[in-house]
Amino acid sequence: FHQPSDLSASLRSKREAERNAIGVHLDGRKKDENSDLLDVFNRPPQHEGVLDIMTRVANDGSILIHVKRNDSKWSTPAIIPPSGSSTGVIRVCSSRWPLVTKIAKVKDQKIRGAHATWTDNSDGVHLGMAPLESSVFELIYQVTVLSGLWGELSRMVTIMPRFLIRNESSWLDIDVKQVGAPDASRVLIKKGEAIPFYWFDNTLPELVCSRPTQARNKFKWSGGFDLCTLGMIPLRVRRIDGSADQLNLRSMRVNVELQPGTGGSGTTVSIRDEDPTGEGSLFRIENHSPFQLFVSQDGVLANPASMLLRNDTSLSCDMIQPGESTSYALDVPWRQGKYAGRTHAPMSELLLLRCALAPLS
Numbered sequence: 001f002h003q004p005s006d007l008s009a010s011l012r013s014k015r016e017a018e019r020n021a022i023g024v025h026l027d028g029r030k031k032d033e034n035s036d037l038l039d040v041f042n043r044p045p046q047h048e049g050v051l052d053i054m055t056r057v058a059n060d061g062s063i064l065i066h067v068k069r070n071d072s073k074w075s076t077p078a079i080i081p082p083s084g085s086s087t088g089v090i091r092v093c094s095s096r097w098p099l100v101t102k103i104a105k106v107k108d109q110k111i112r113g114a115h116a117t118w119t120d121n122s123d124g125v126h127l128g129m130a131p132l133e134s135s136v137f138e139l140i141y142q143v144t145v146l147s148g149l150w151g152e153l154s155r156m157v158t159i160m161p162r163f164l165i166r167n168e169s170s171w172l173d174i175d176v177k178q179v180g181a182p183d184a185s186r187v188l189i190k191k192g193e194a195i196p197f198y199w200f201d202n203t204l205p206e207l208v209c210s211r212p213t214q215a216r217n218k219f220k221w222s223g224g225f226d227l228c229t230l231g232m233i234p235l236r237v238r239r240i241d242g243s244a245d246q247l248n249l250r251s252m253r254v255n256v257e258l259q260p261g262t263g264g265s266g267t268t269v270s271i272r273d274e275d276p277t278g279e280g281s282l283f284r285i286e287n288h289s290p291f292q293l294f295v296s297q298d299g300v301l302a303n304p305a306s307m308l309l310r311n312d313t314s315l316s317c318d319m320i321q322p323g324e325s326t327s328y329a330l331d332v333p334w335r336q337g338k339y340a341g342r343t344h345a346p347m348s349e350l351l352l353l354r355c356a357l358a359p360l361s
Helices: 009-027 098-112
Strands: 052-057 063-068 078-080 086-093 136-145 155-161 163-167 174-178 187-189 194-197 208-212 231-236 251-258 267-273 284-286 293-297 318-320 325-327 353-356
Touching (some): 063 086, 078 086, 078 136
Parallel strands (some): 163 267
Antiparallel strands (some): 052 063, 063 078, 086 136, 136 155, 163 194, 174 187, 293 318
């Protein structure tokens, strides 16, 4: 975007002479041979309005690039320093007034009631020209110096999704969505595929849950996990009716790692199924006692429905027969601190386990 000051005068003169030689060569060609060189700038834009760009210059000489989707609010800037490369994160809201959108969502929820069915009517509600959409697109940008003759003059800005979710299972298709969002917002990830992920509603927690696509109406959504917490997380997969599943599936493993070349800003989330007997799973429990064992994650109601309905349809504890082994995973892989100012619970706290000889309650 500009010429850095660390190039010597002789090197700059040499590069300029080489570029002039290329220009003379192009001028000597027939008109019909190079007539398409600038056609790319004269063609009608494709998908006009999907991603608009605005630039301005900061006081220190940095170039700030803002992007927006359709008629939304301009995003936080991508900062291009006076020289060198850089990386960072930008958030693009679909609404021009995110605060107004949040207030409208909360007000609508109060009118409908806390237990009302969630329906998204934001597409039909307009305030001025911008729809009150609540989705948020988190993107990462990368500024690199172009190689070749034009490297000291030009740099390239690459914008890509911040979160990529990949299905590493060999036989299982997976649904993912934002925690609290309607099932209609789910995204299907077929085995071996990878997709970008964006937030459906900025008024909801920025957590992701998943479930098997096969017989999706018979499985619960897993607990929500954070896309920015690096490491491996075990997710418990449970059926809605509490019975044993027919897919021979008890848990899934989530691996959150950094995307290469993003400067620590982007993450790749890999999800795969685990063996129900615990062979090769992240955590495995073996029962070497002569008794049945009942285990549950500490801090989670193992059977909340039994306190009201006296039935076992919502069991969140696992039974292990004598001499058997099973994979162990978390019903709640992410938990906010109980007291104000406290950060989320660490993995060492989430992995605390309760064990009993009778069903836990």
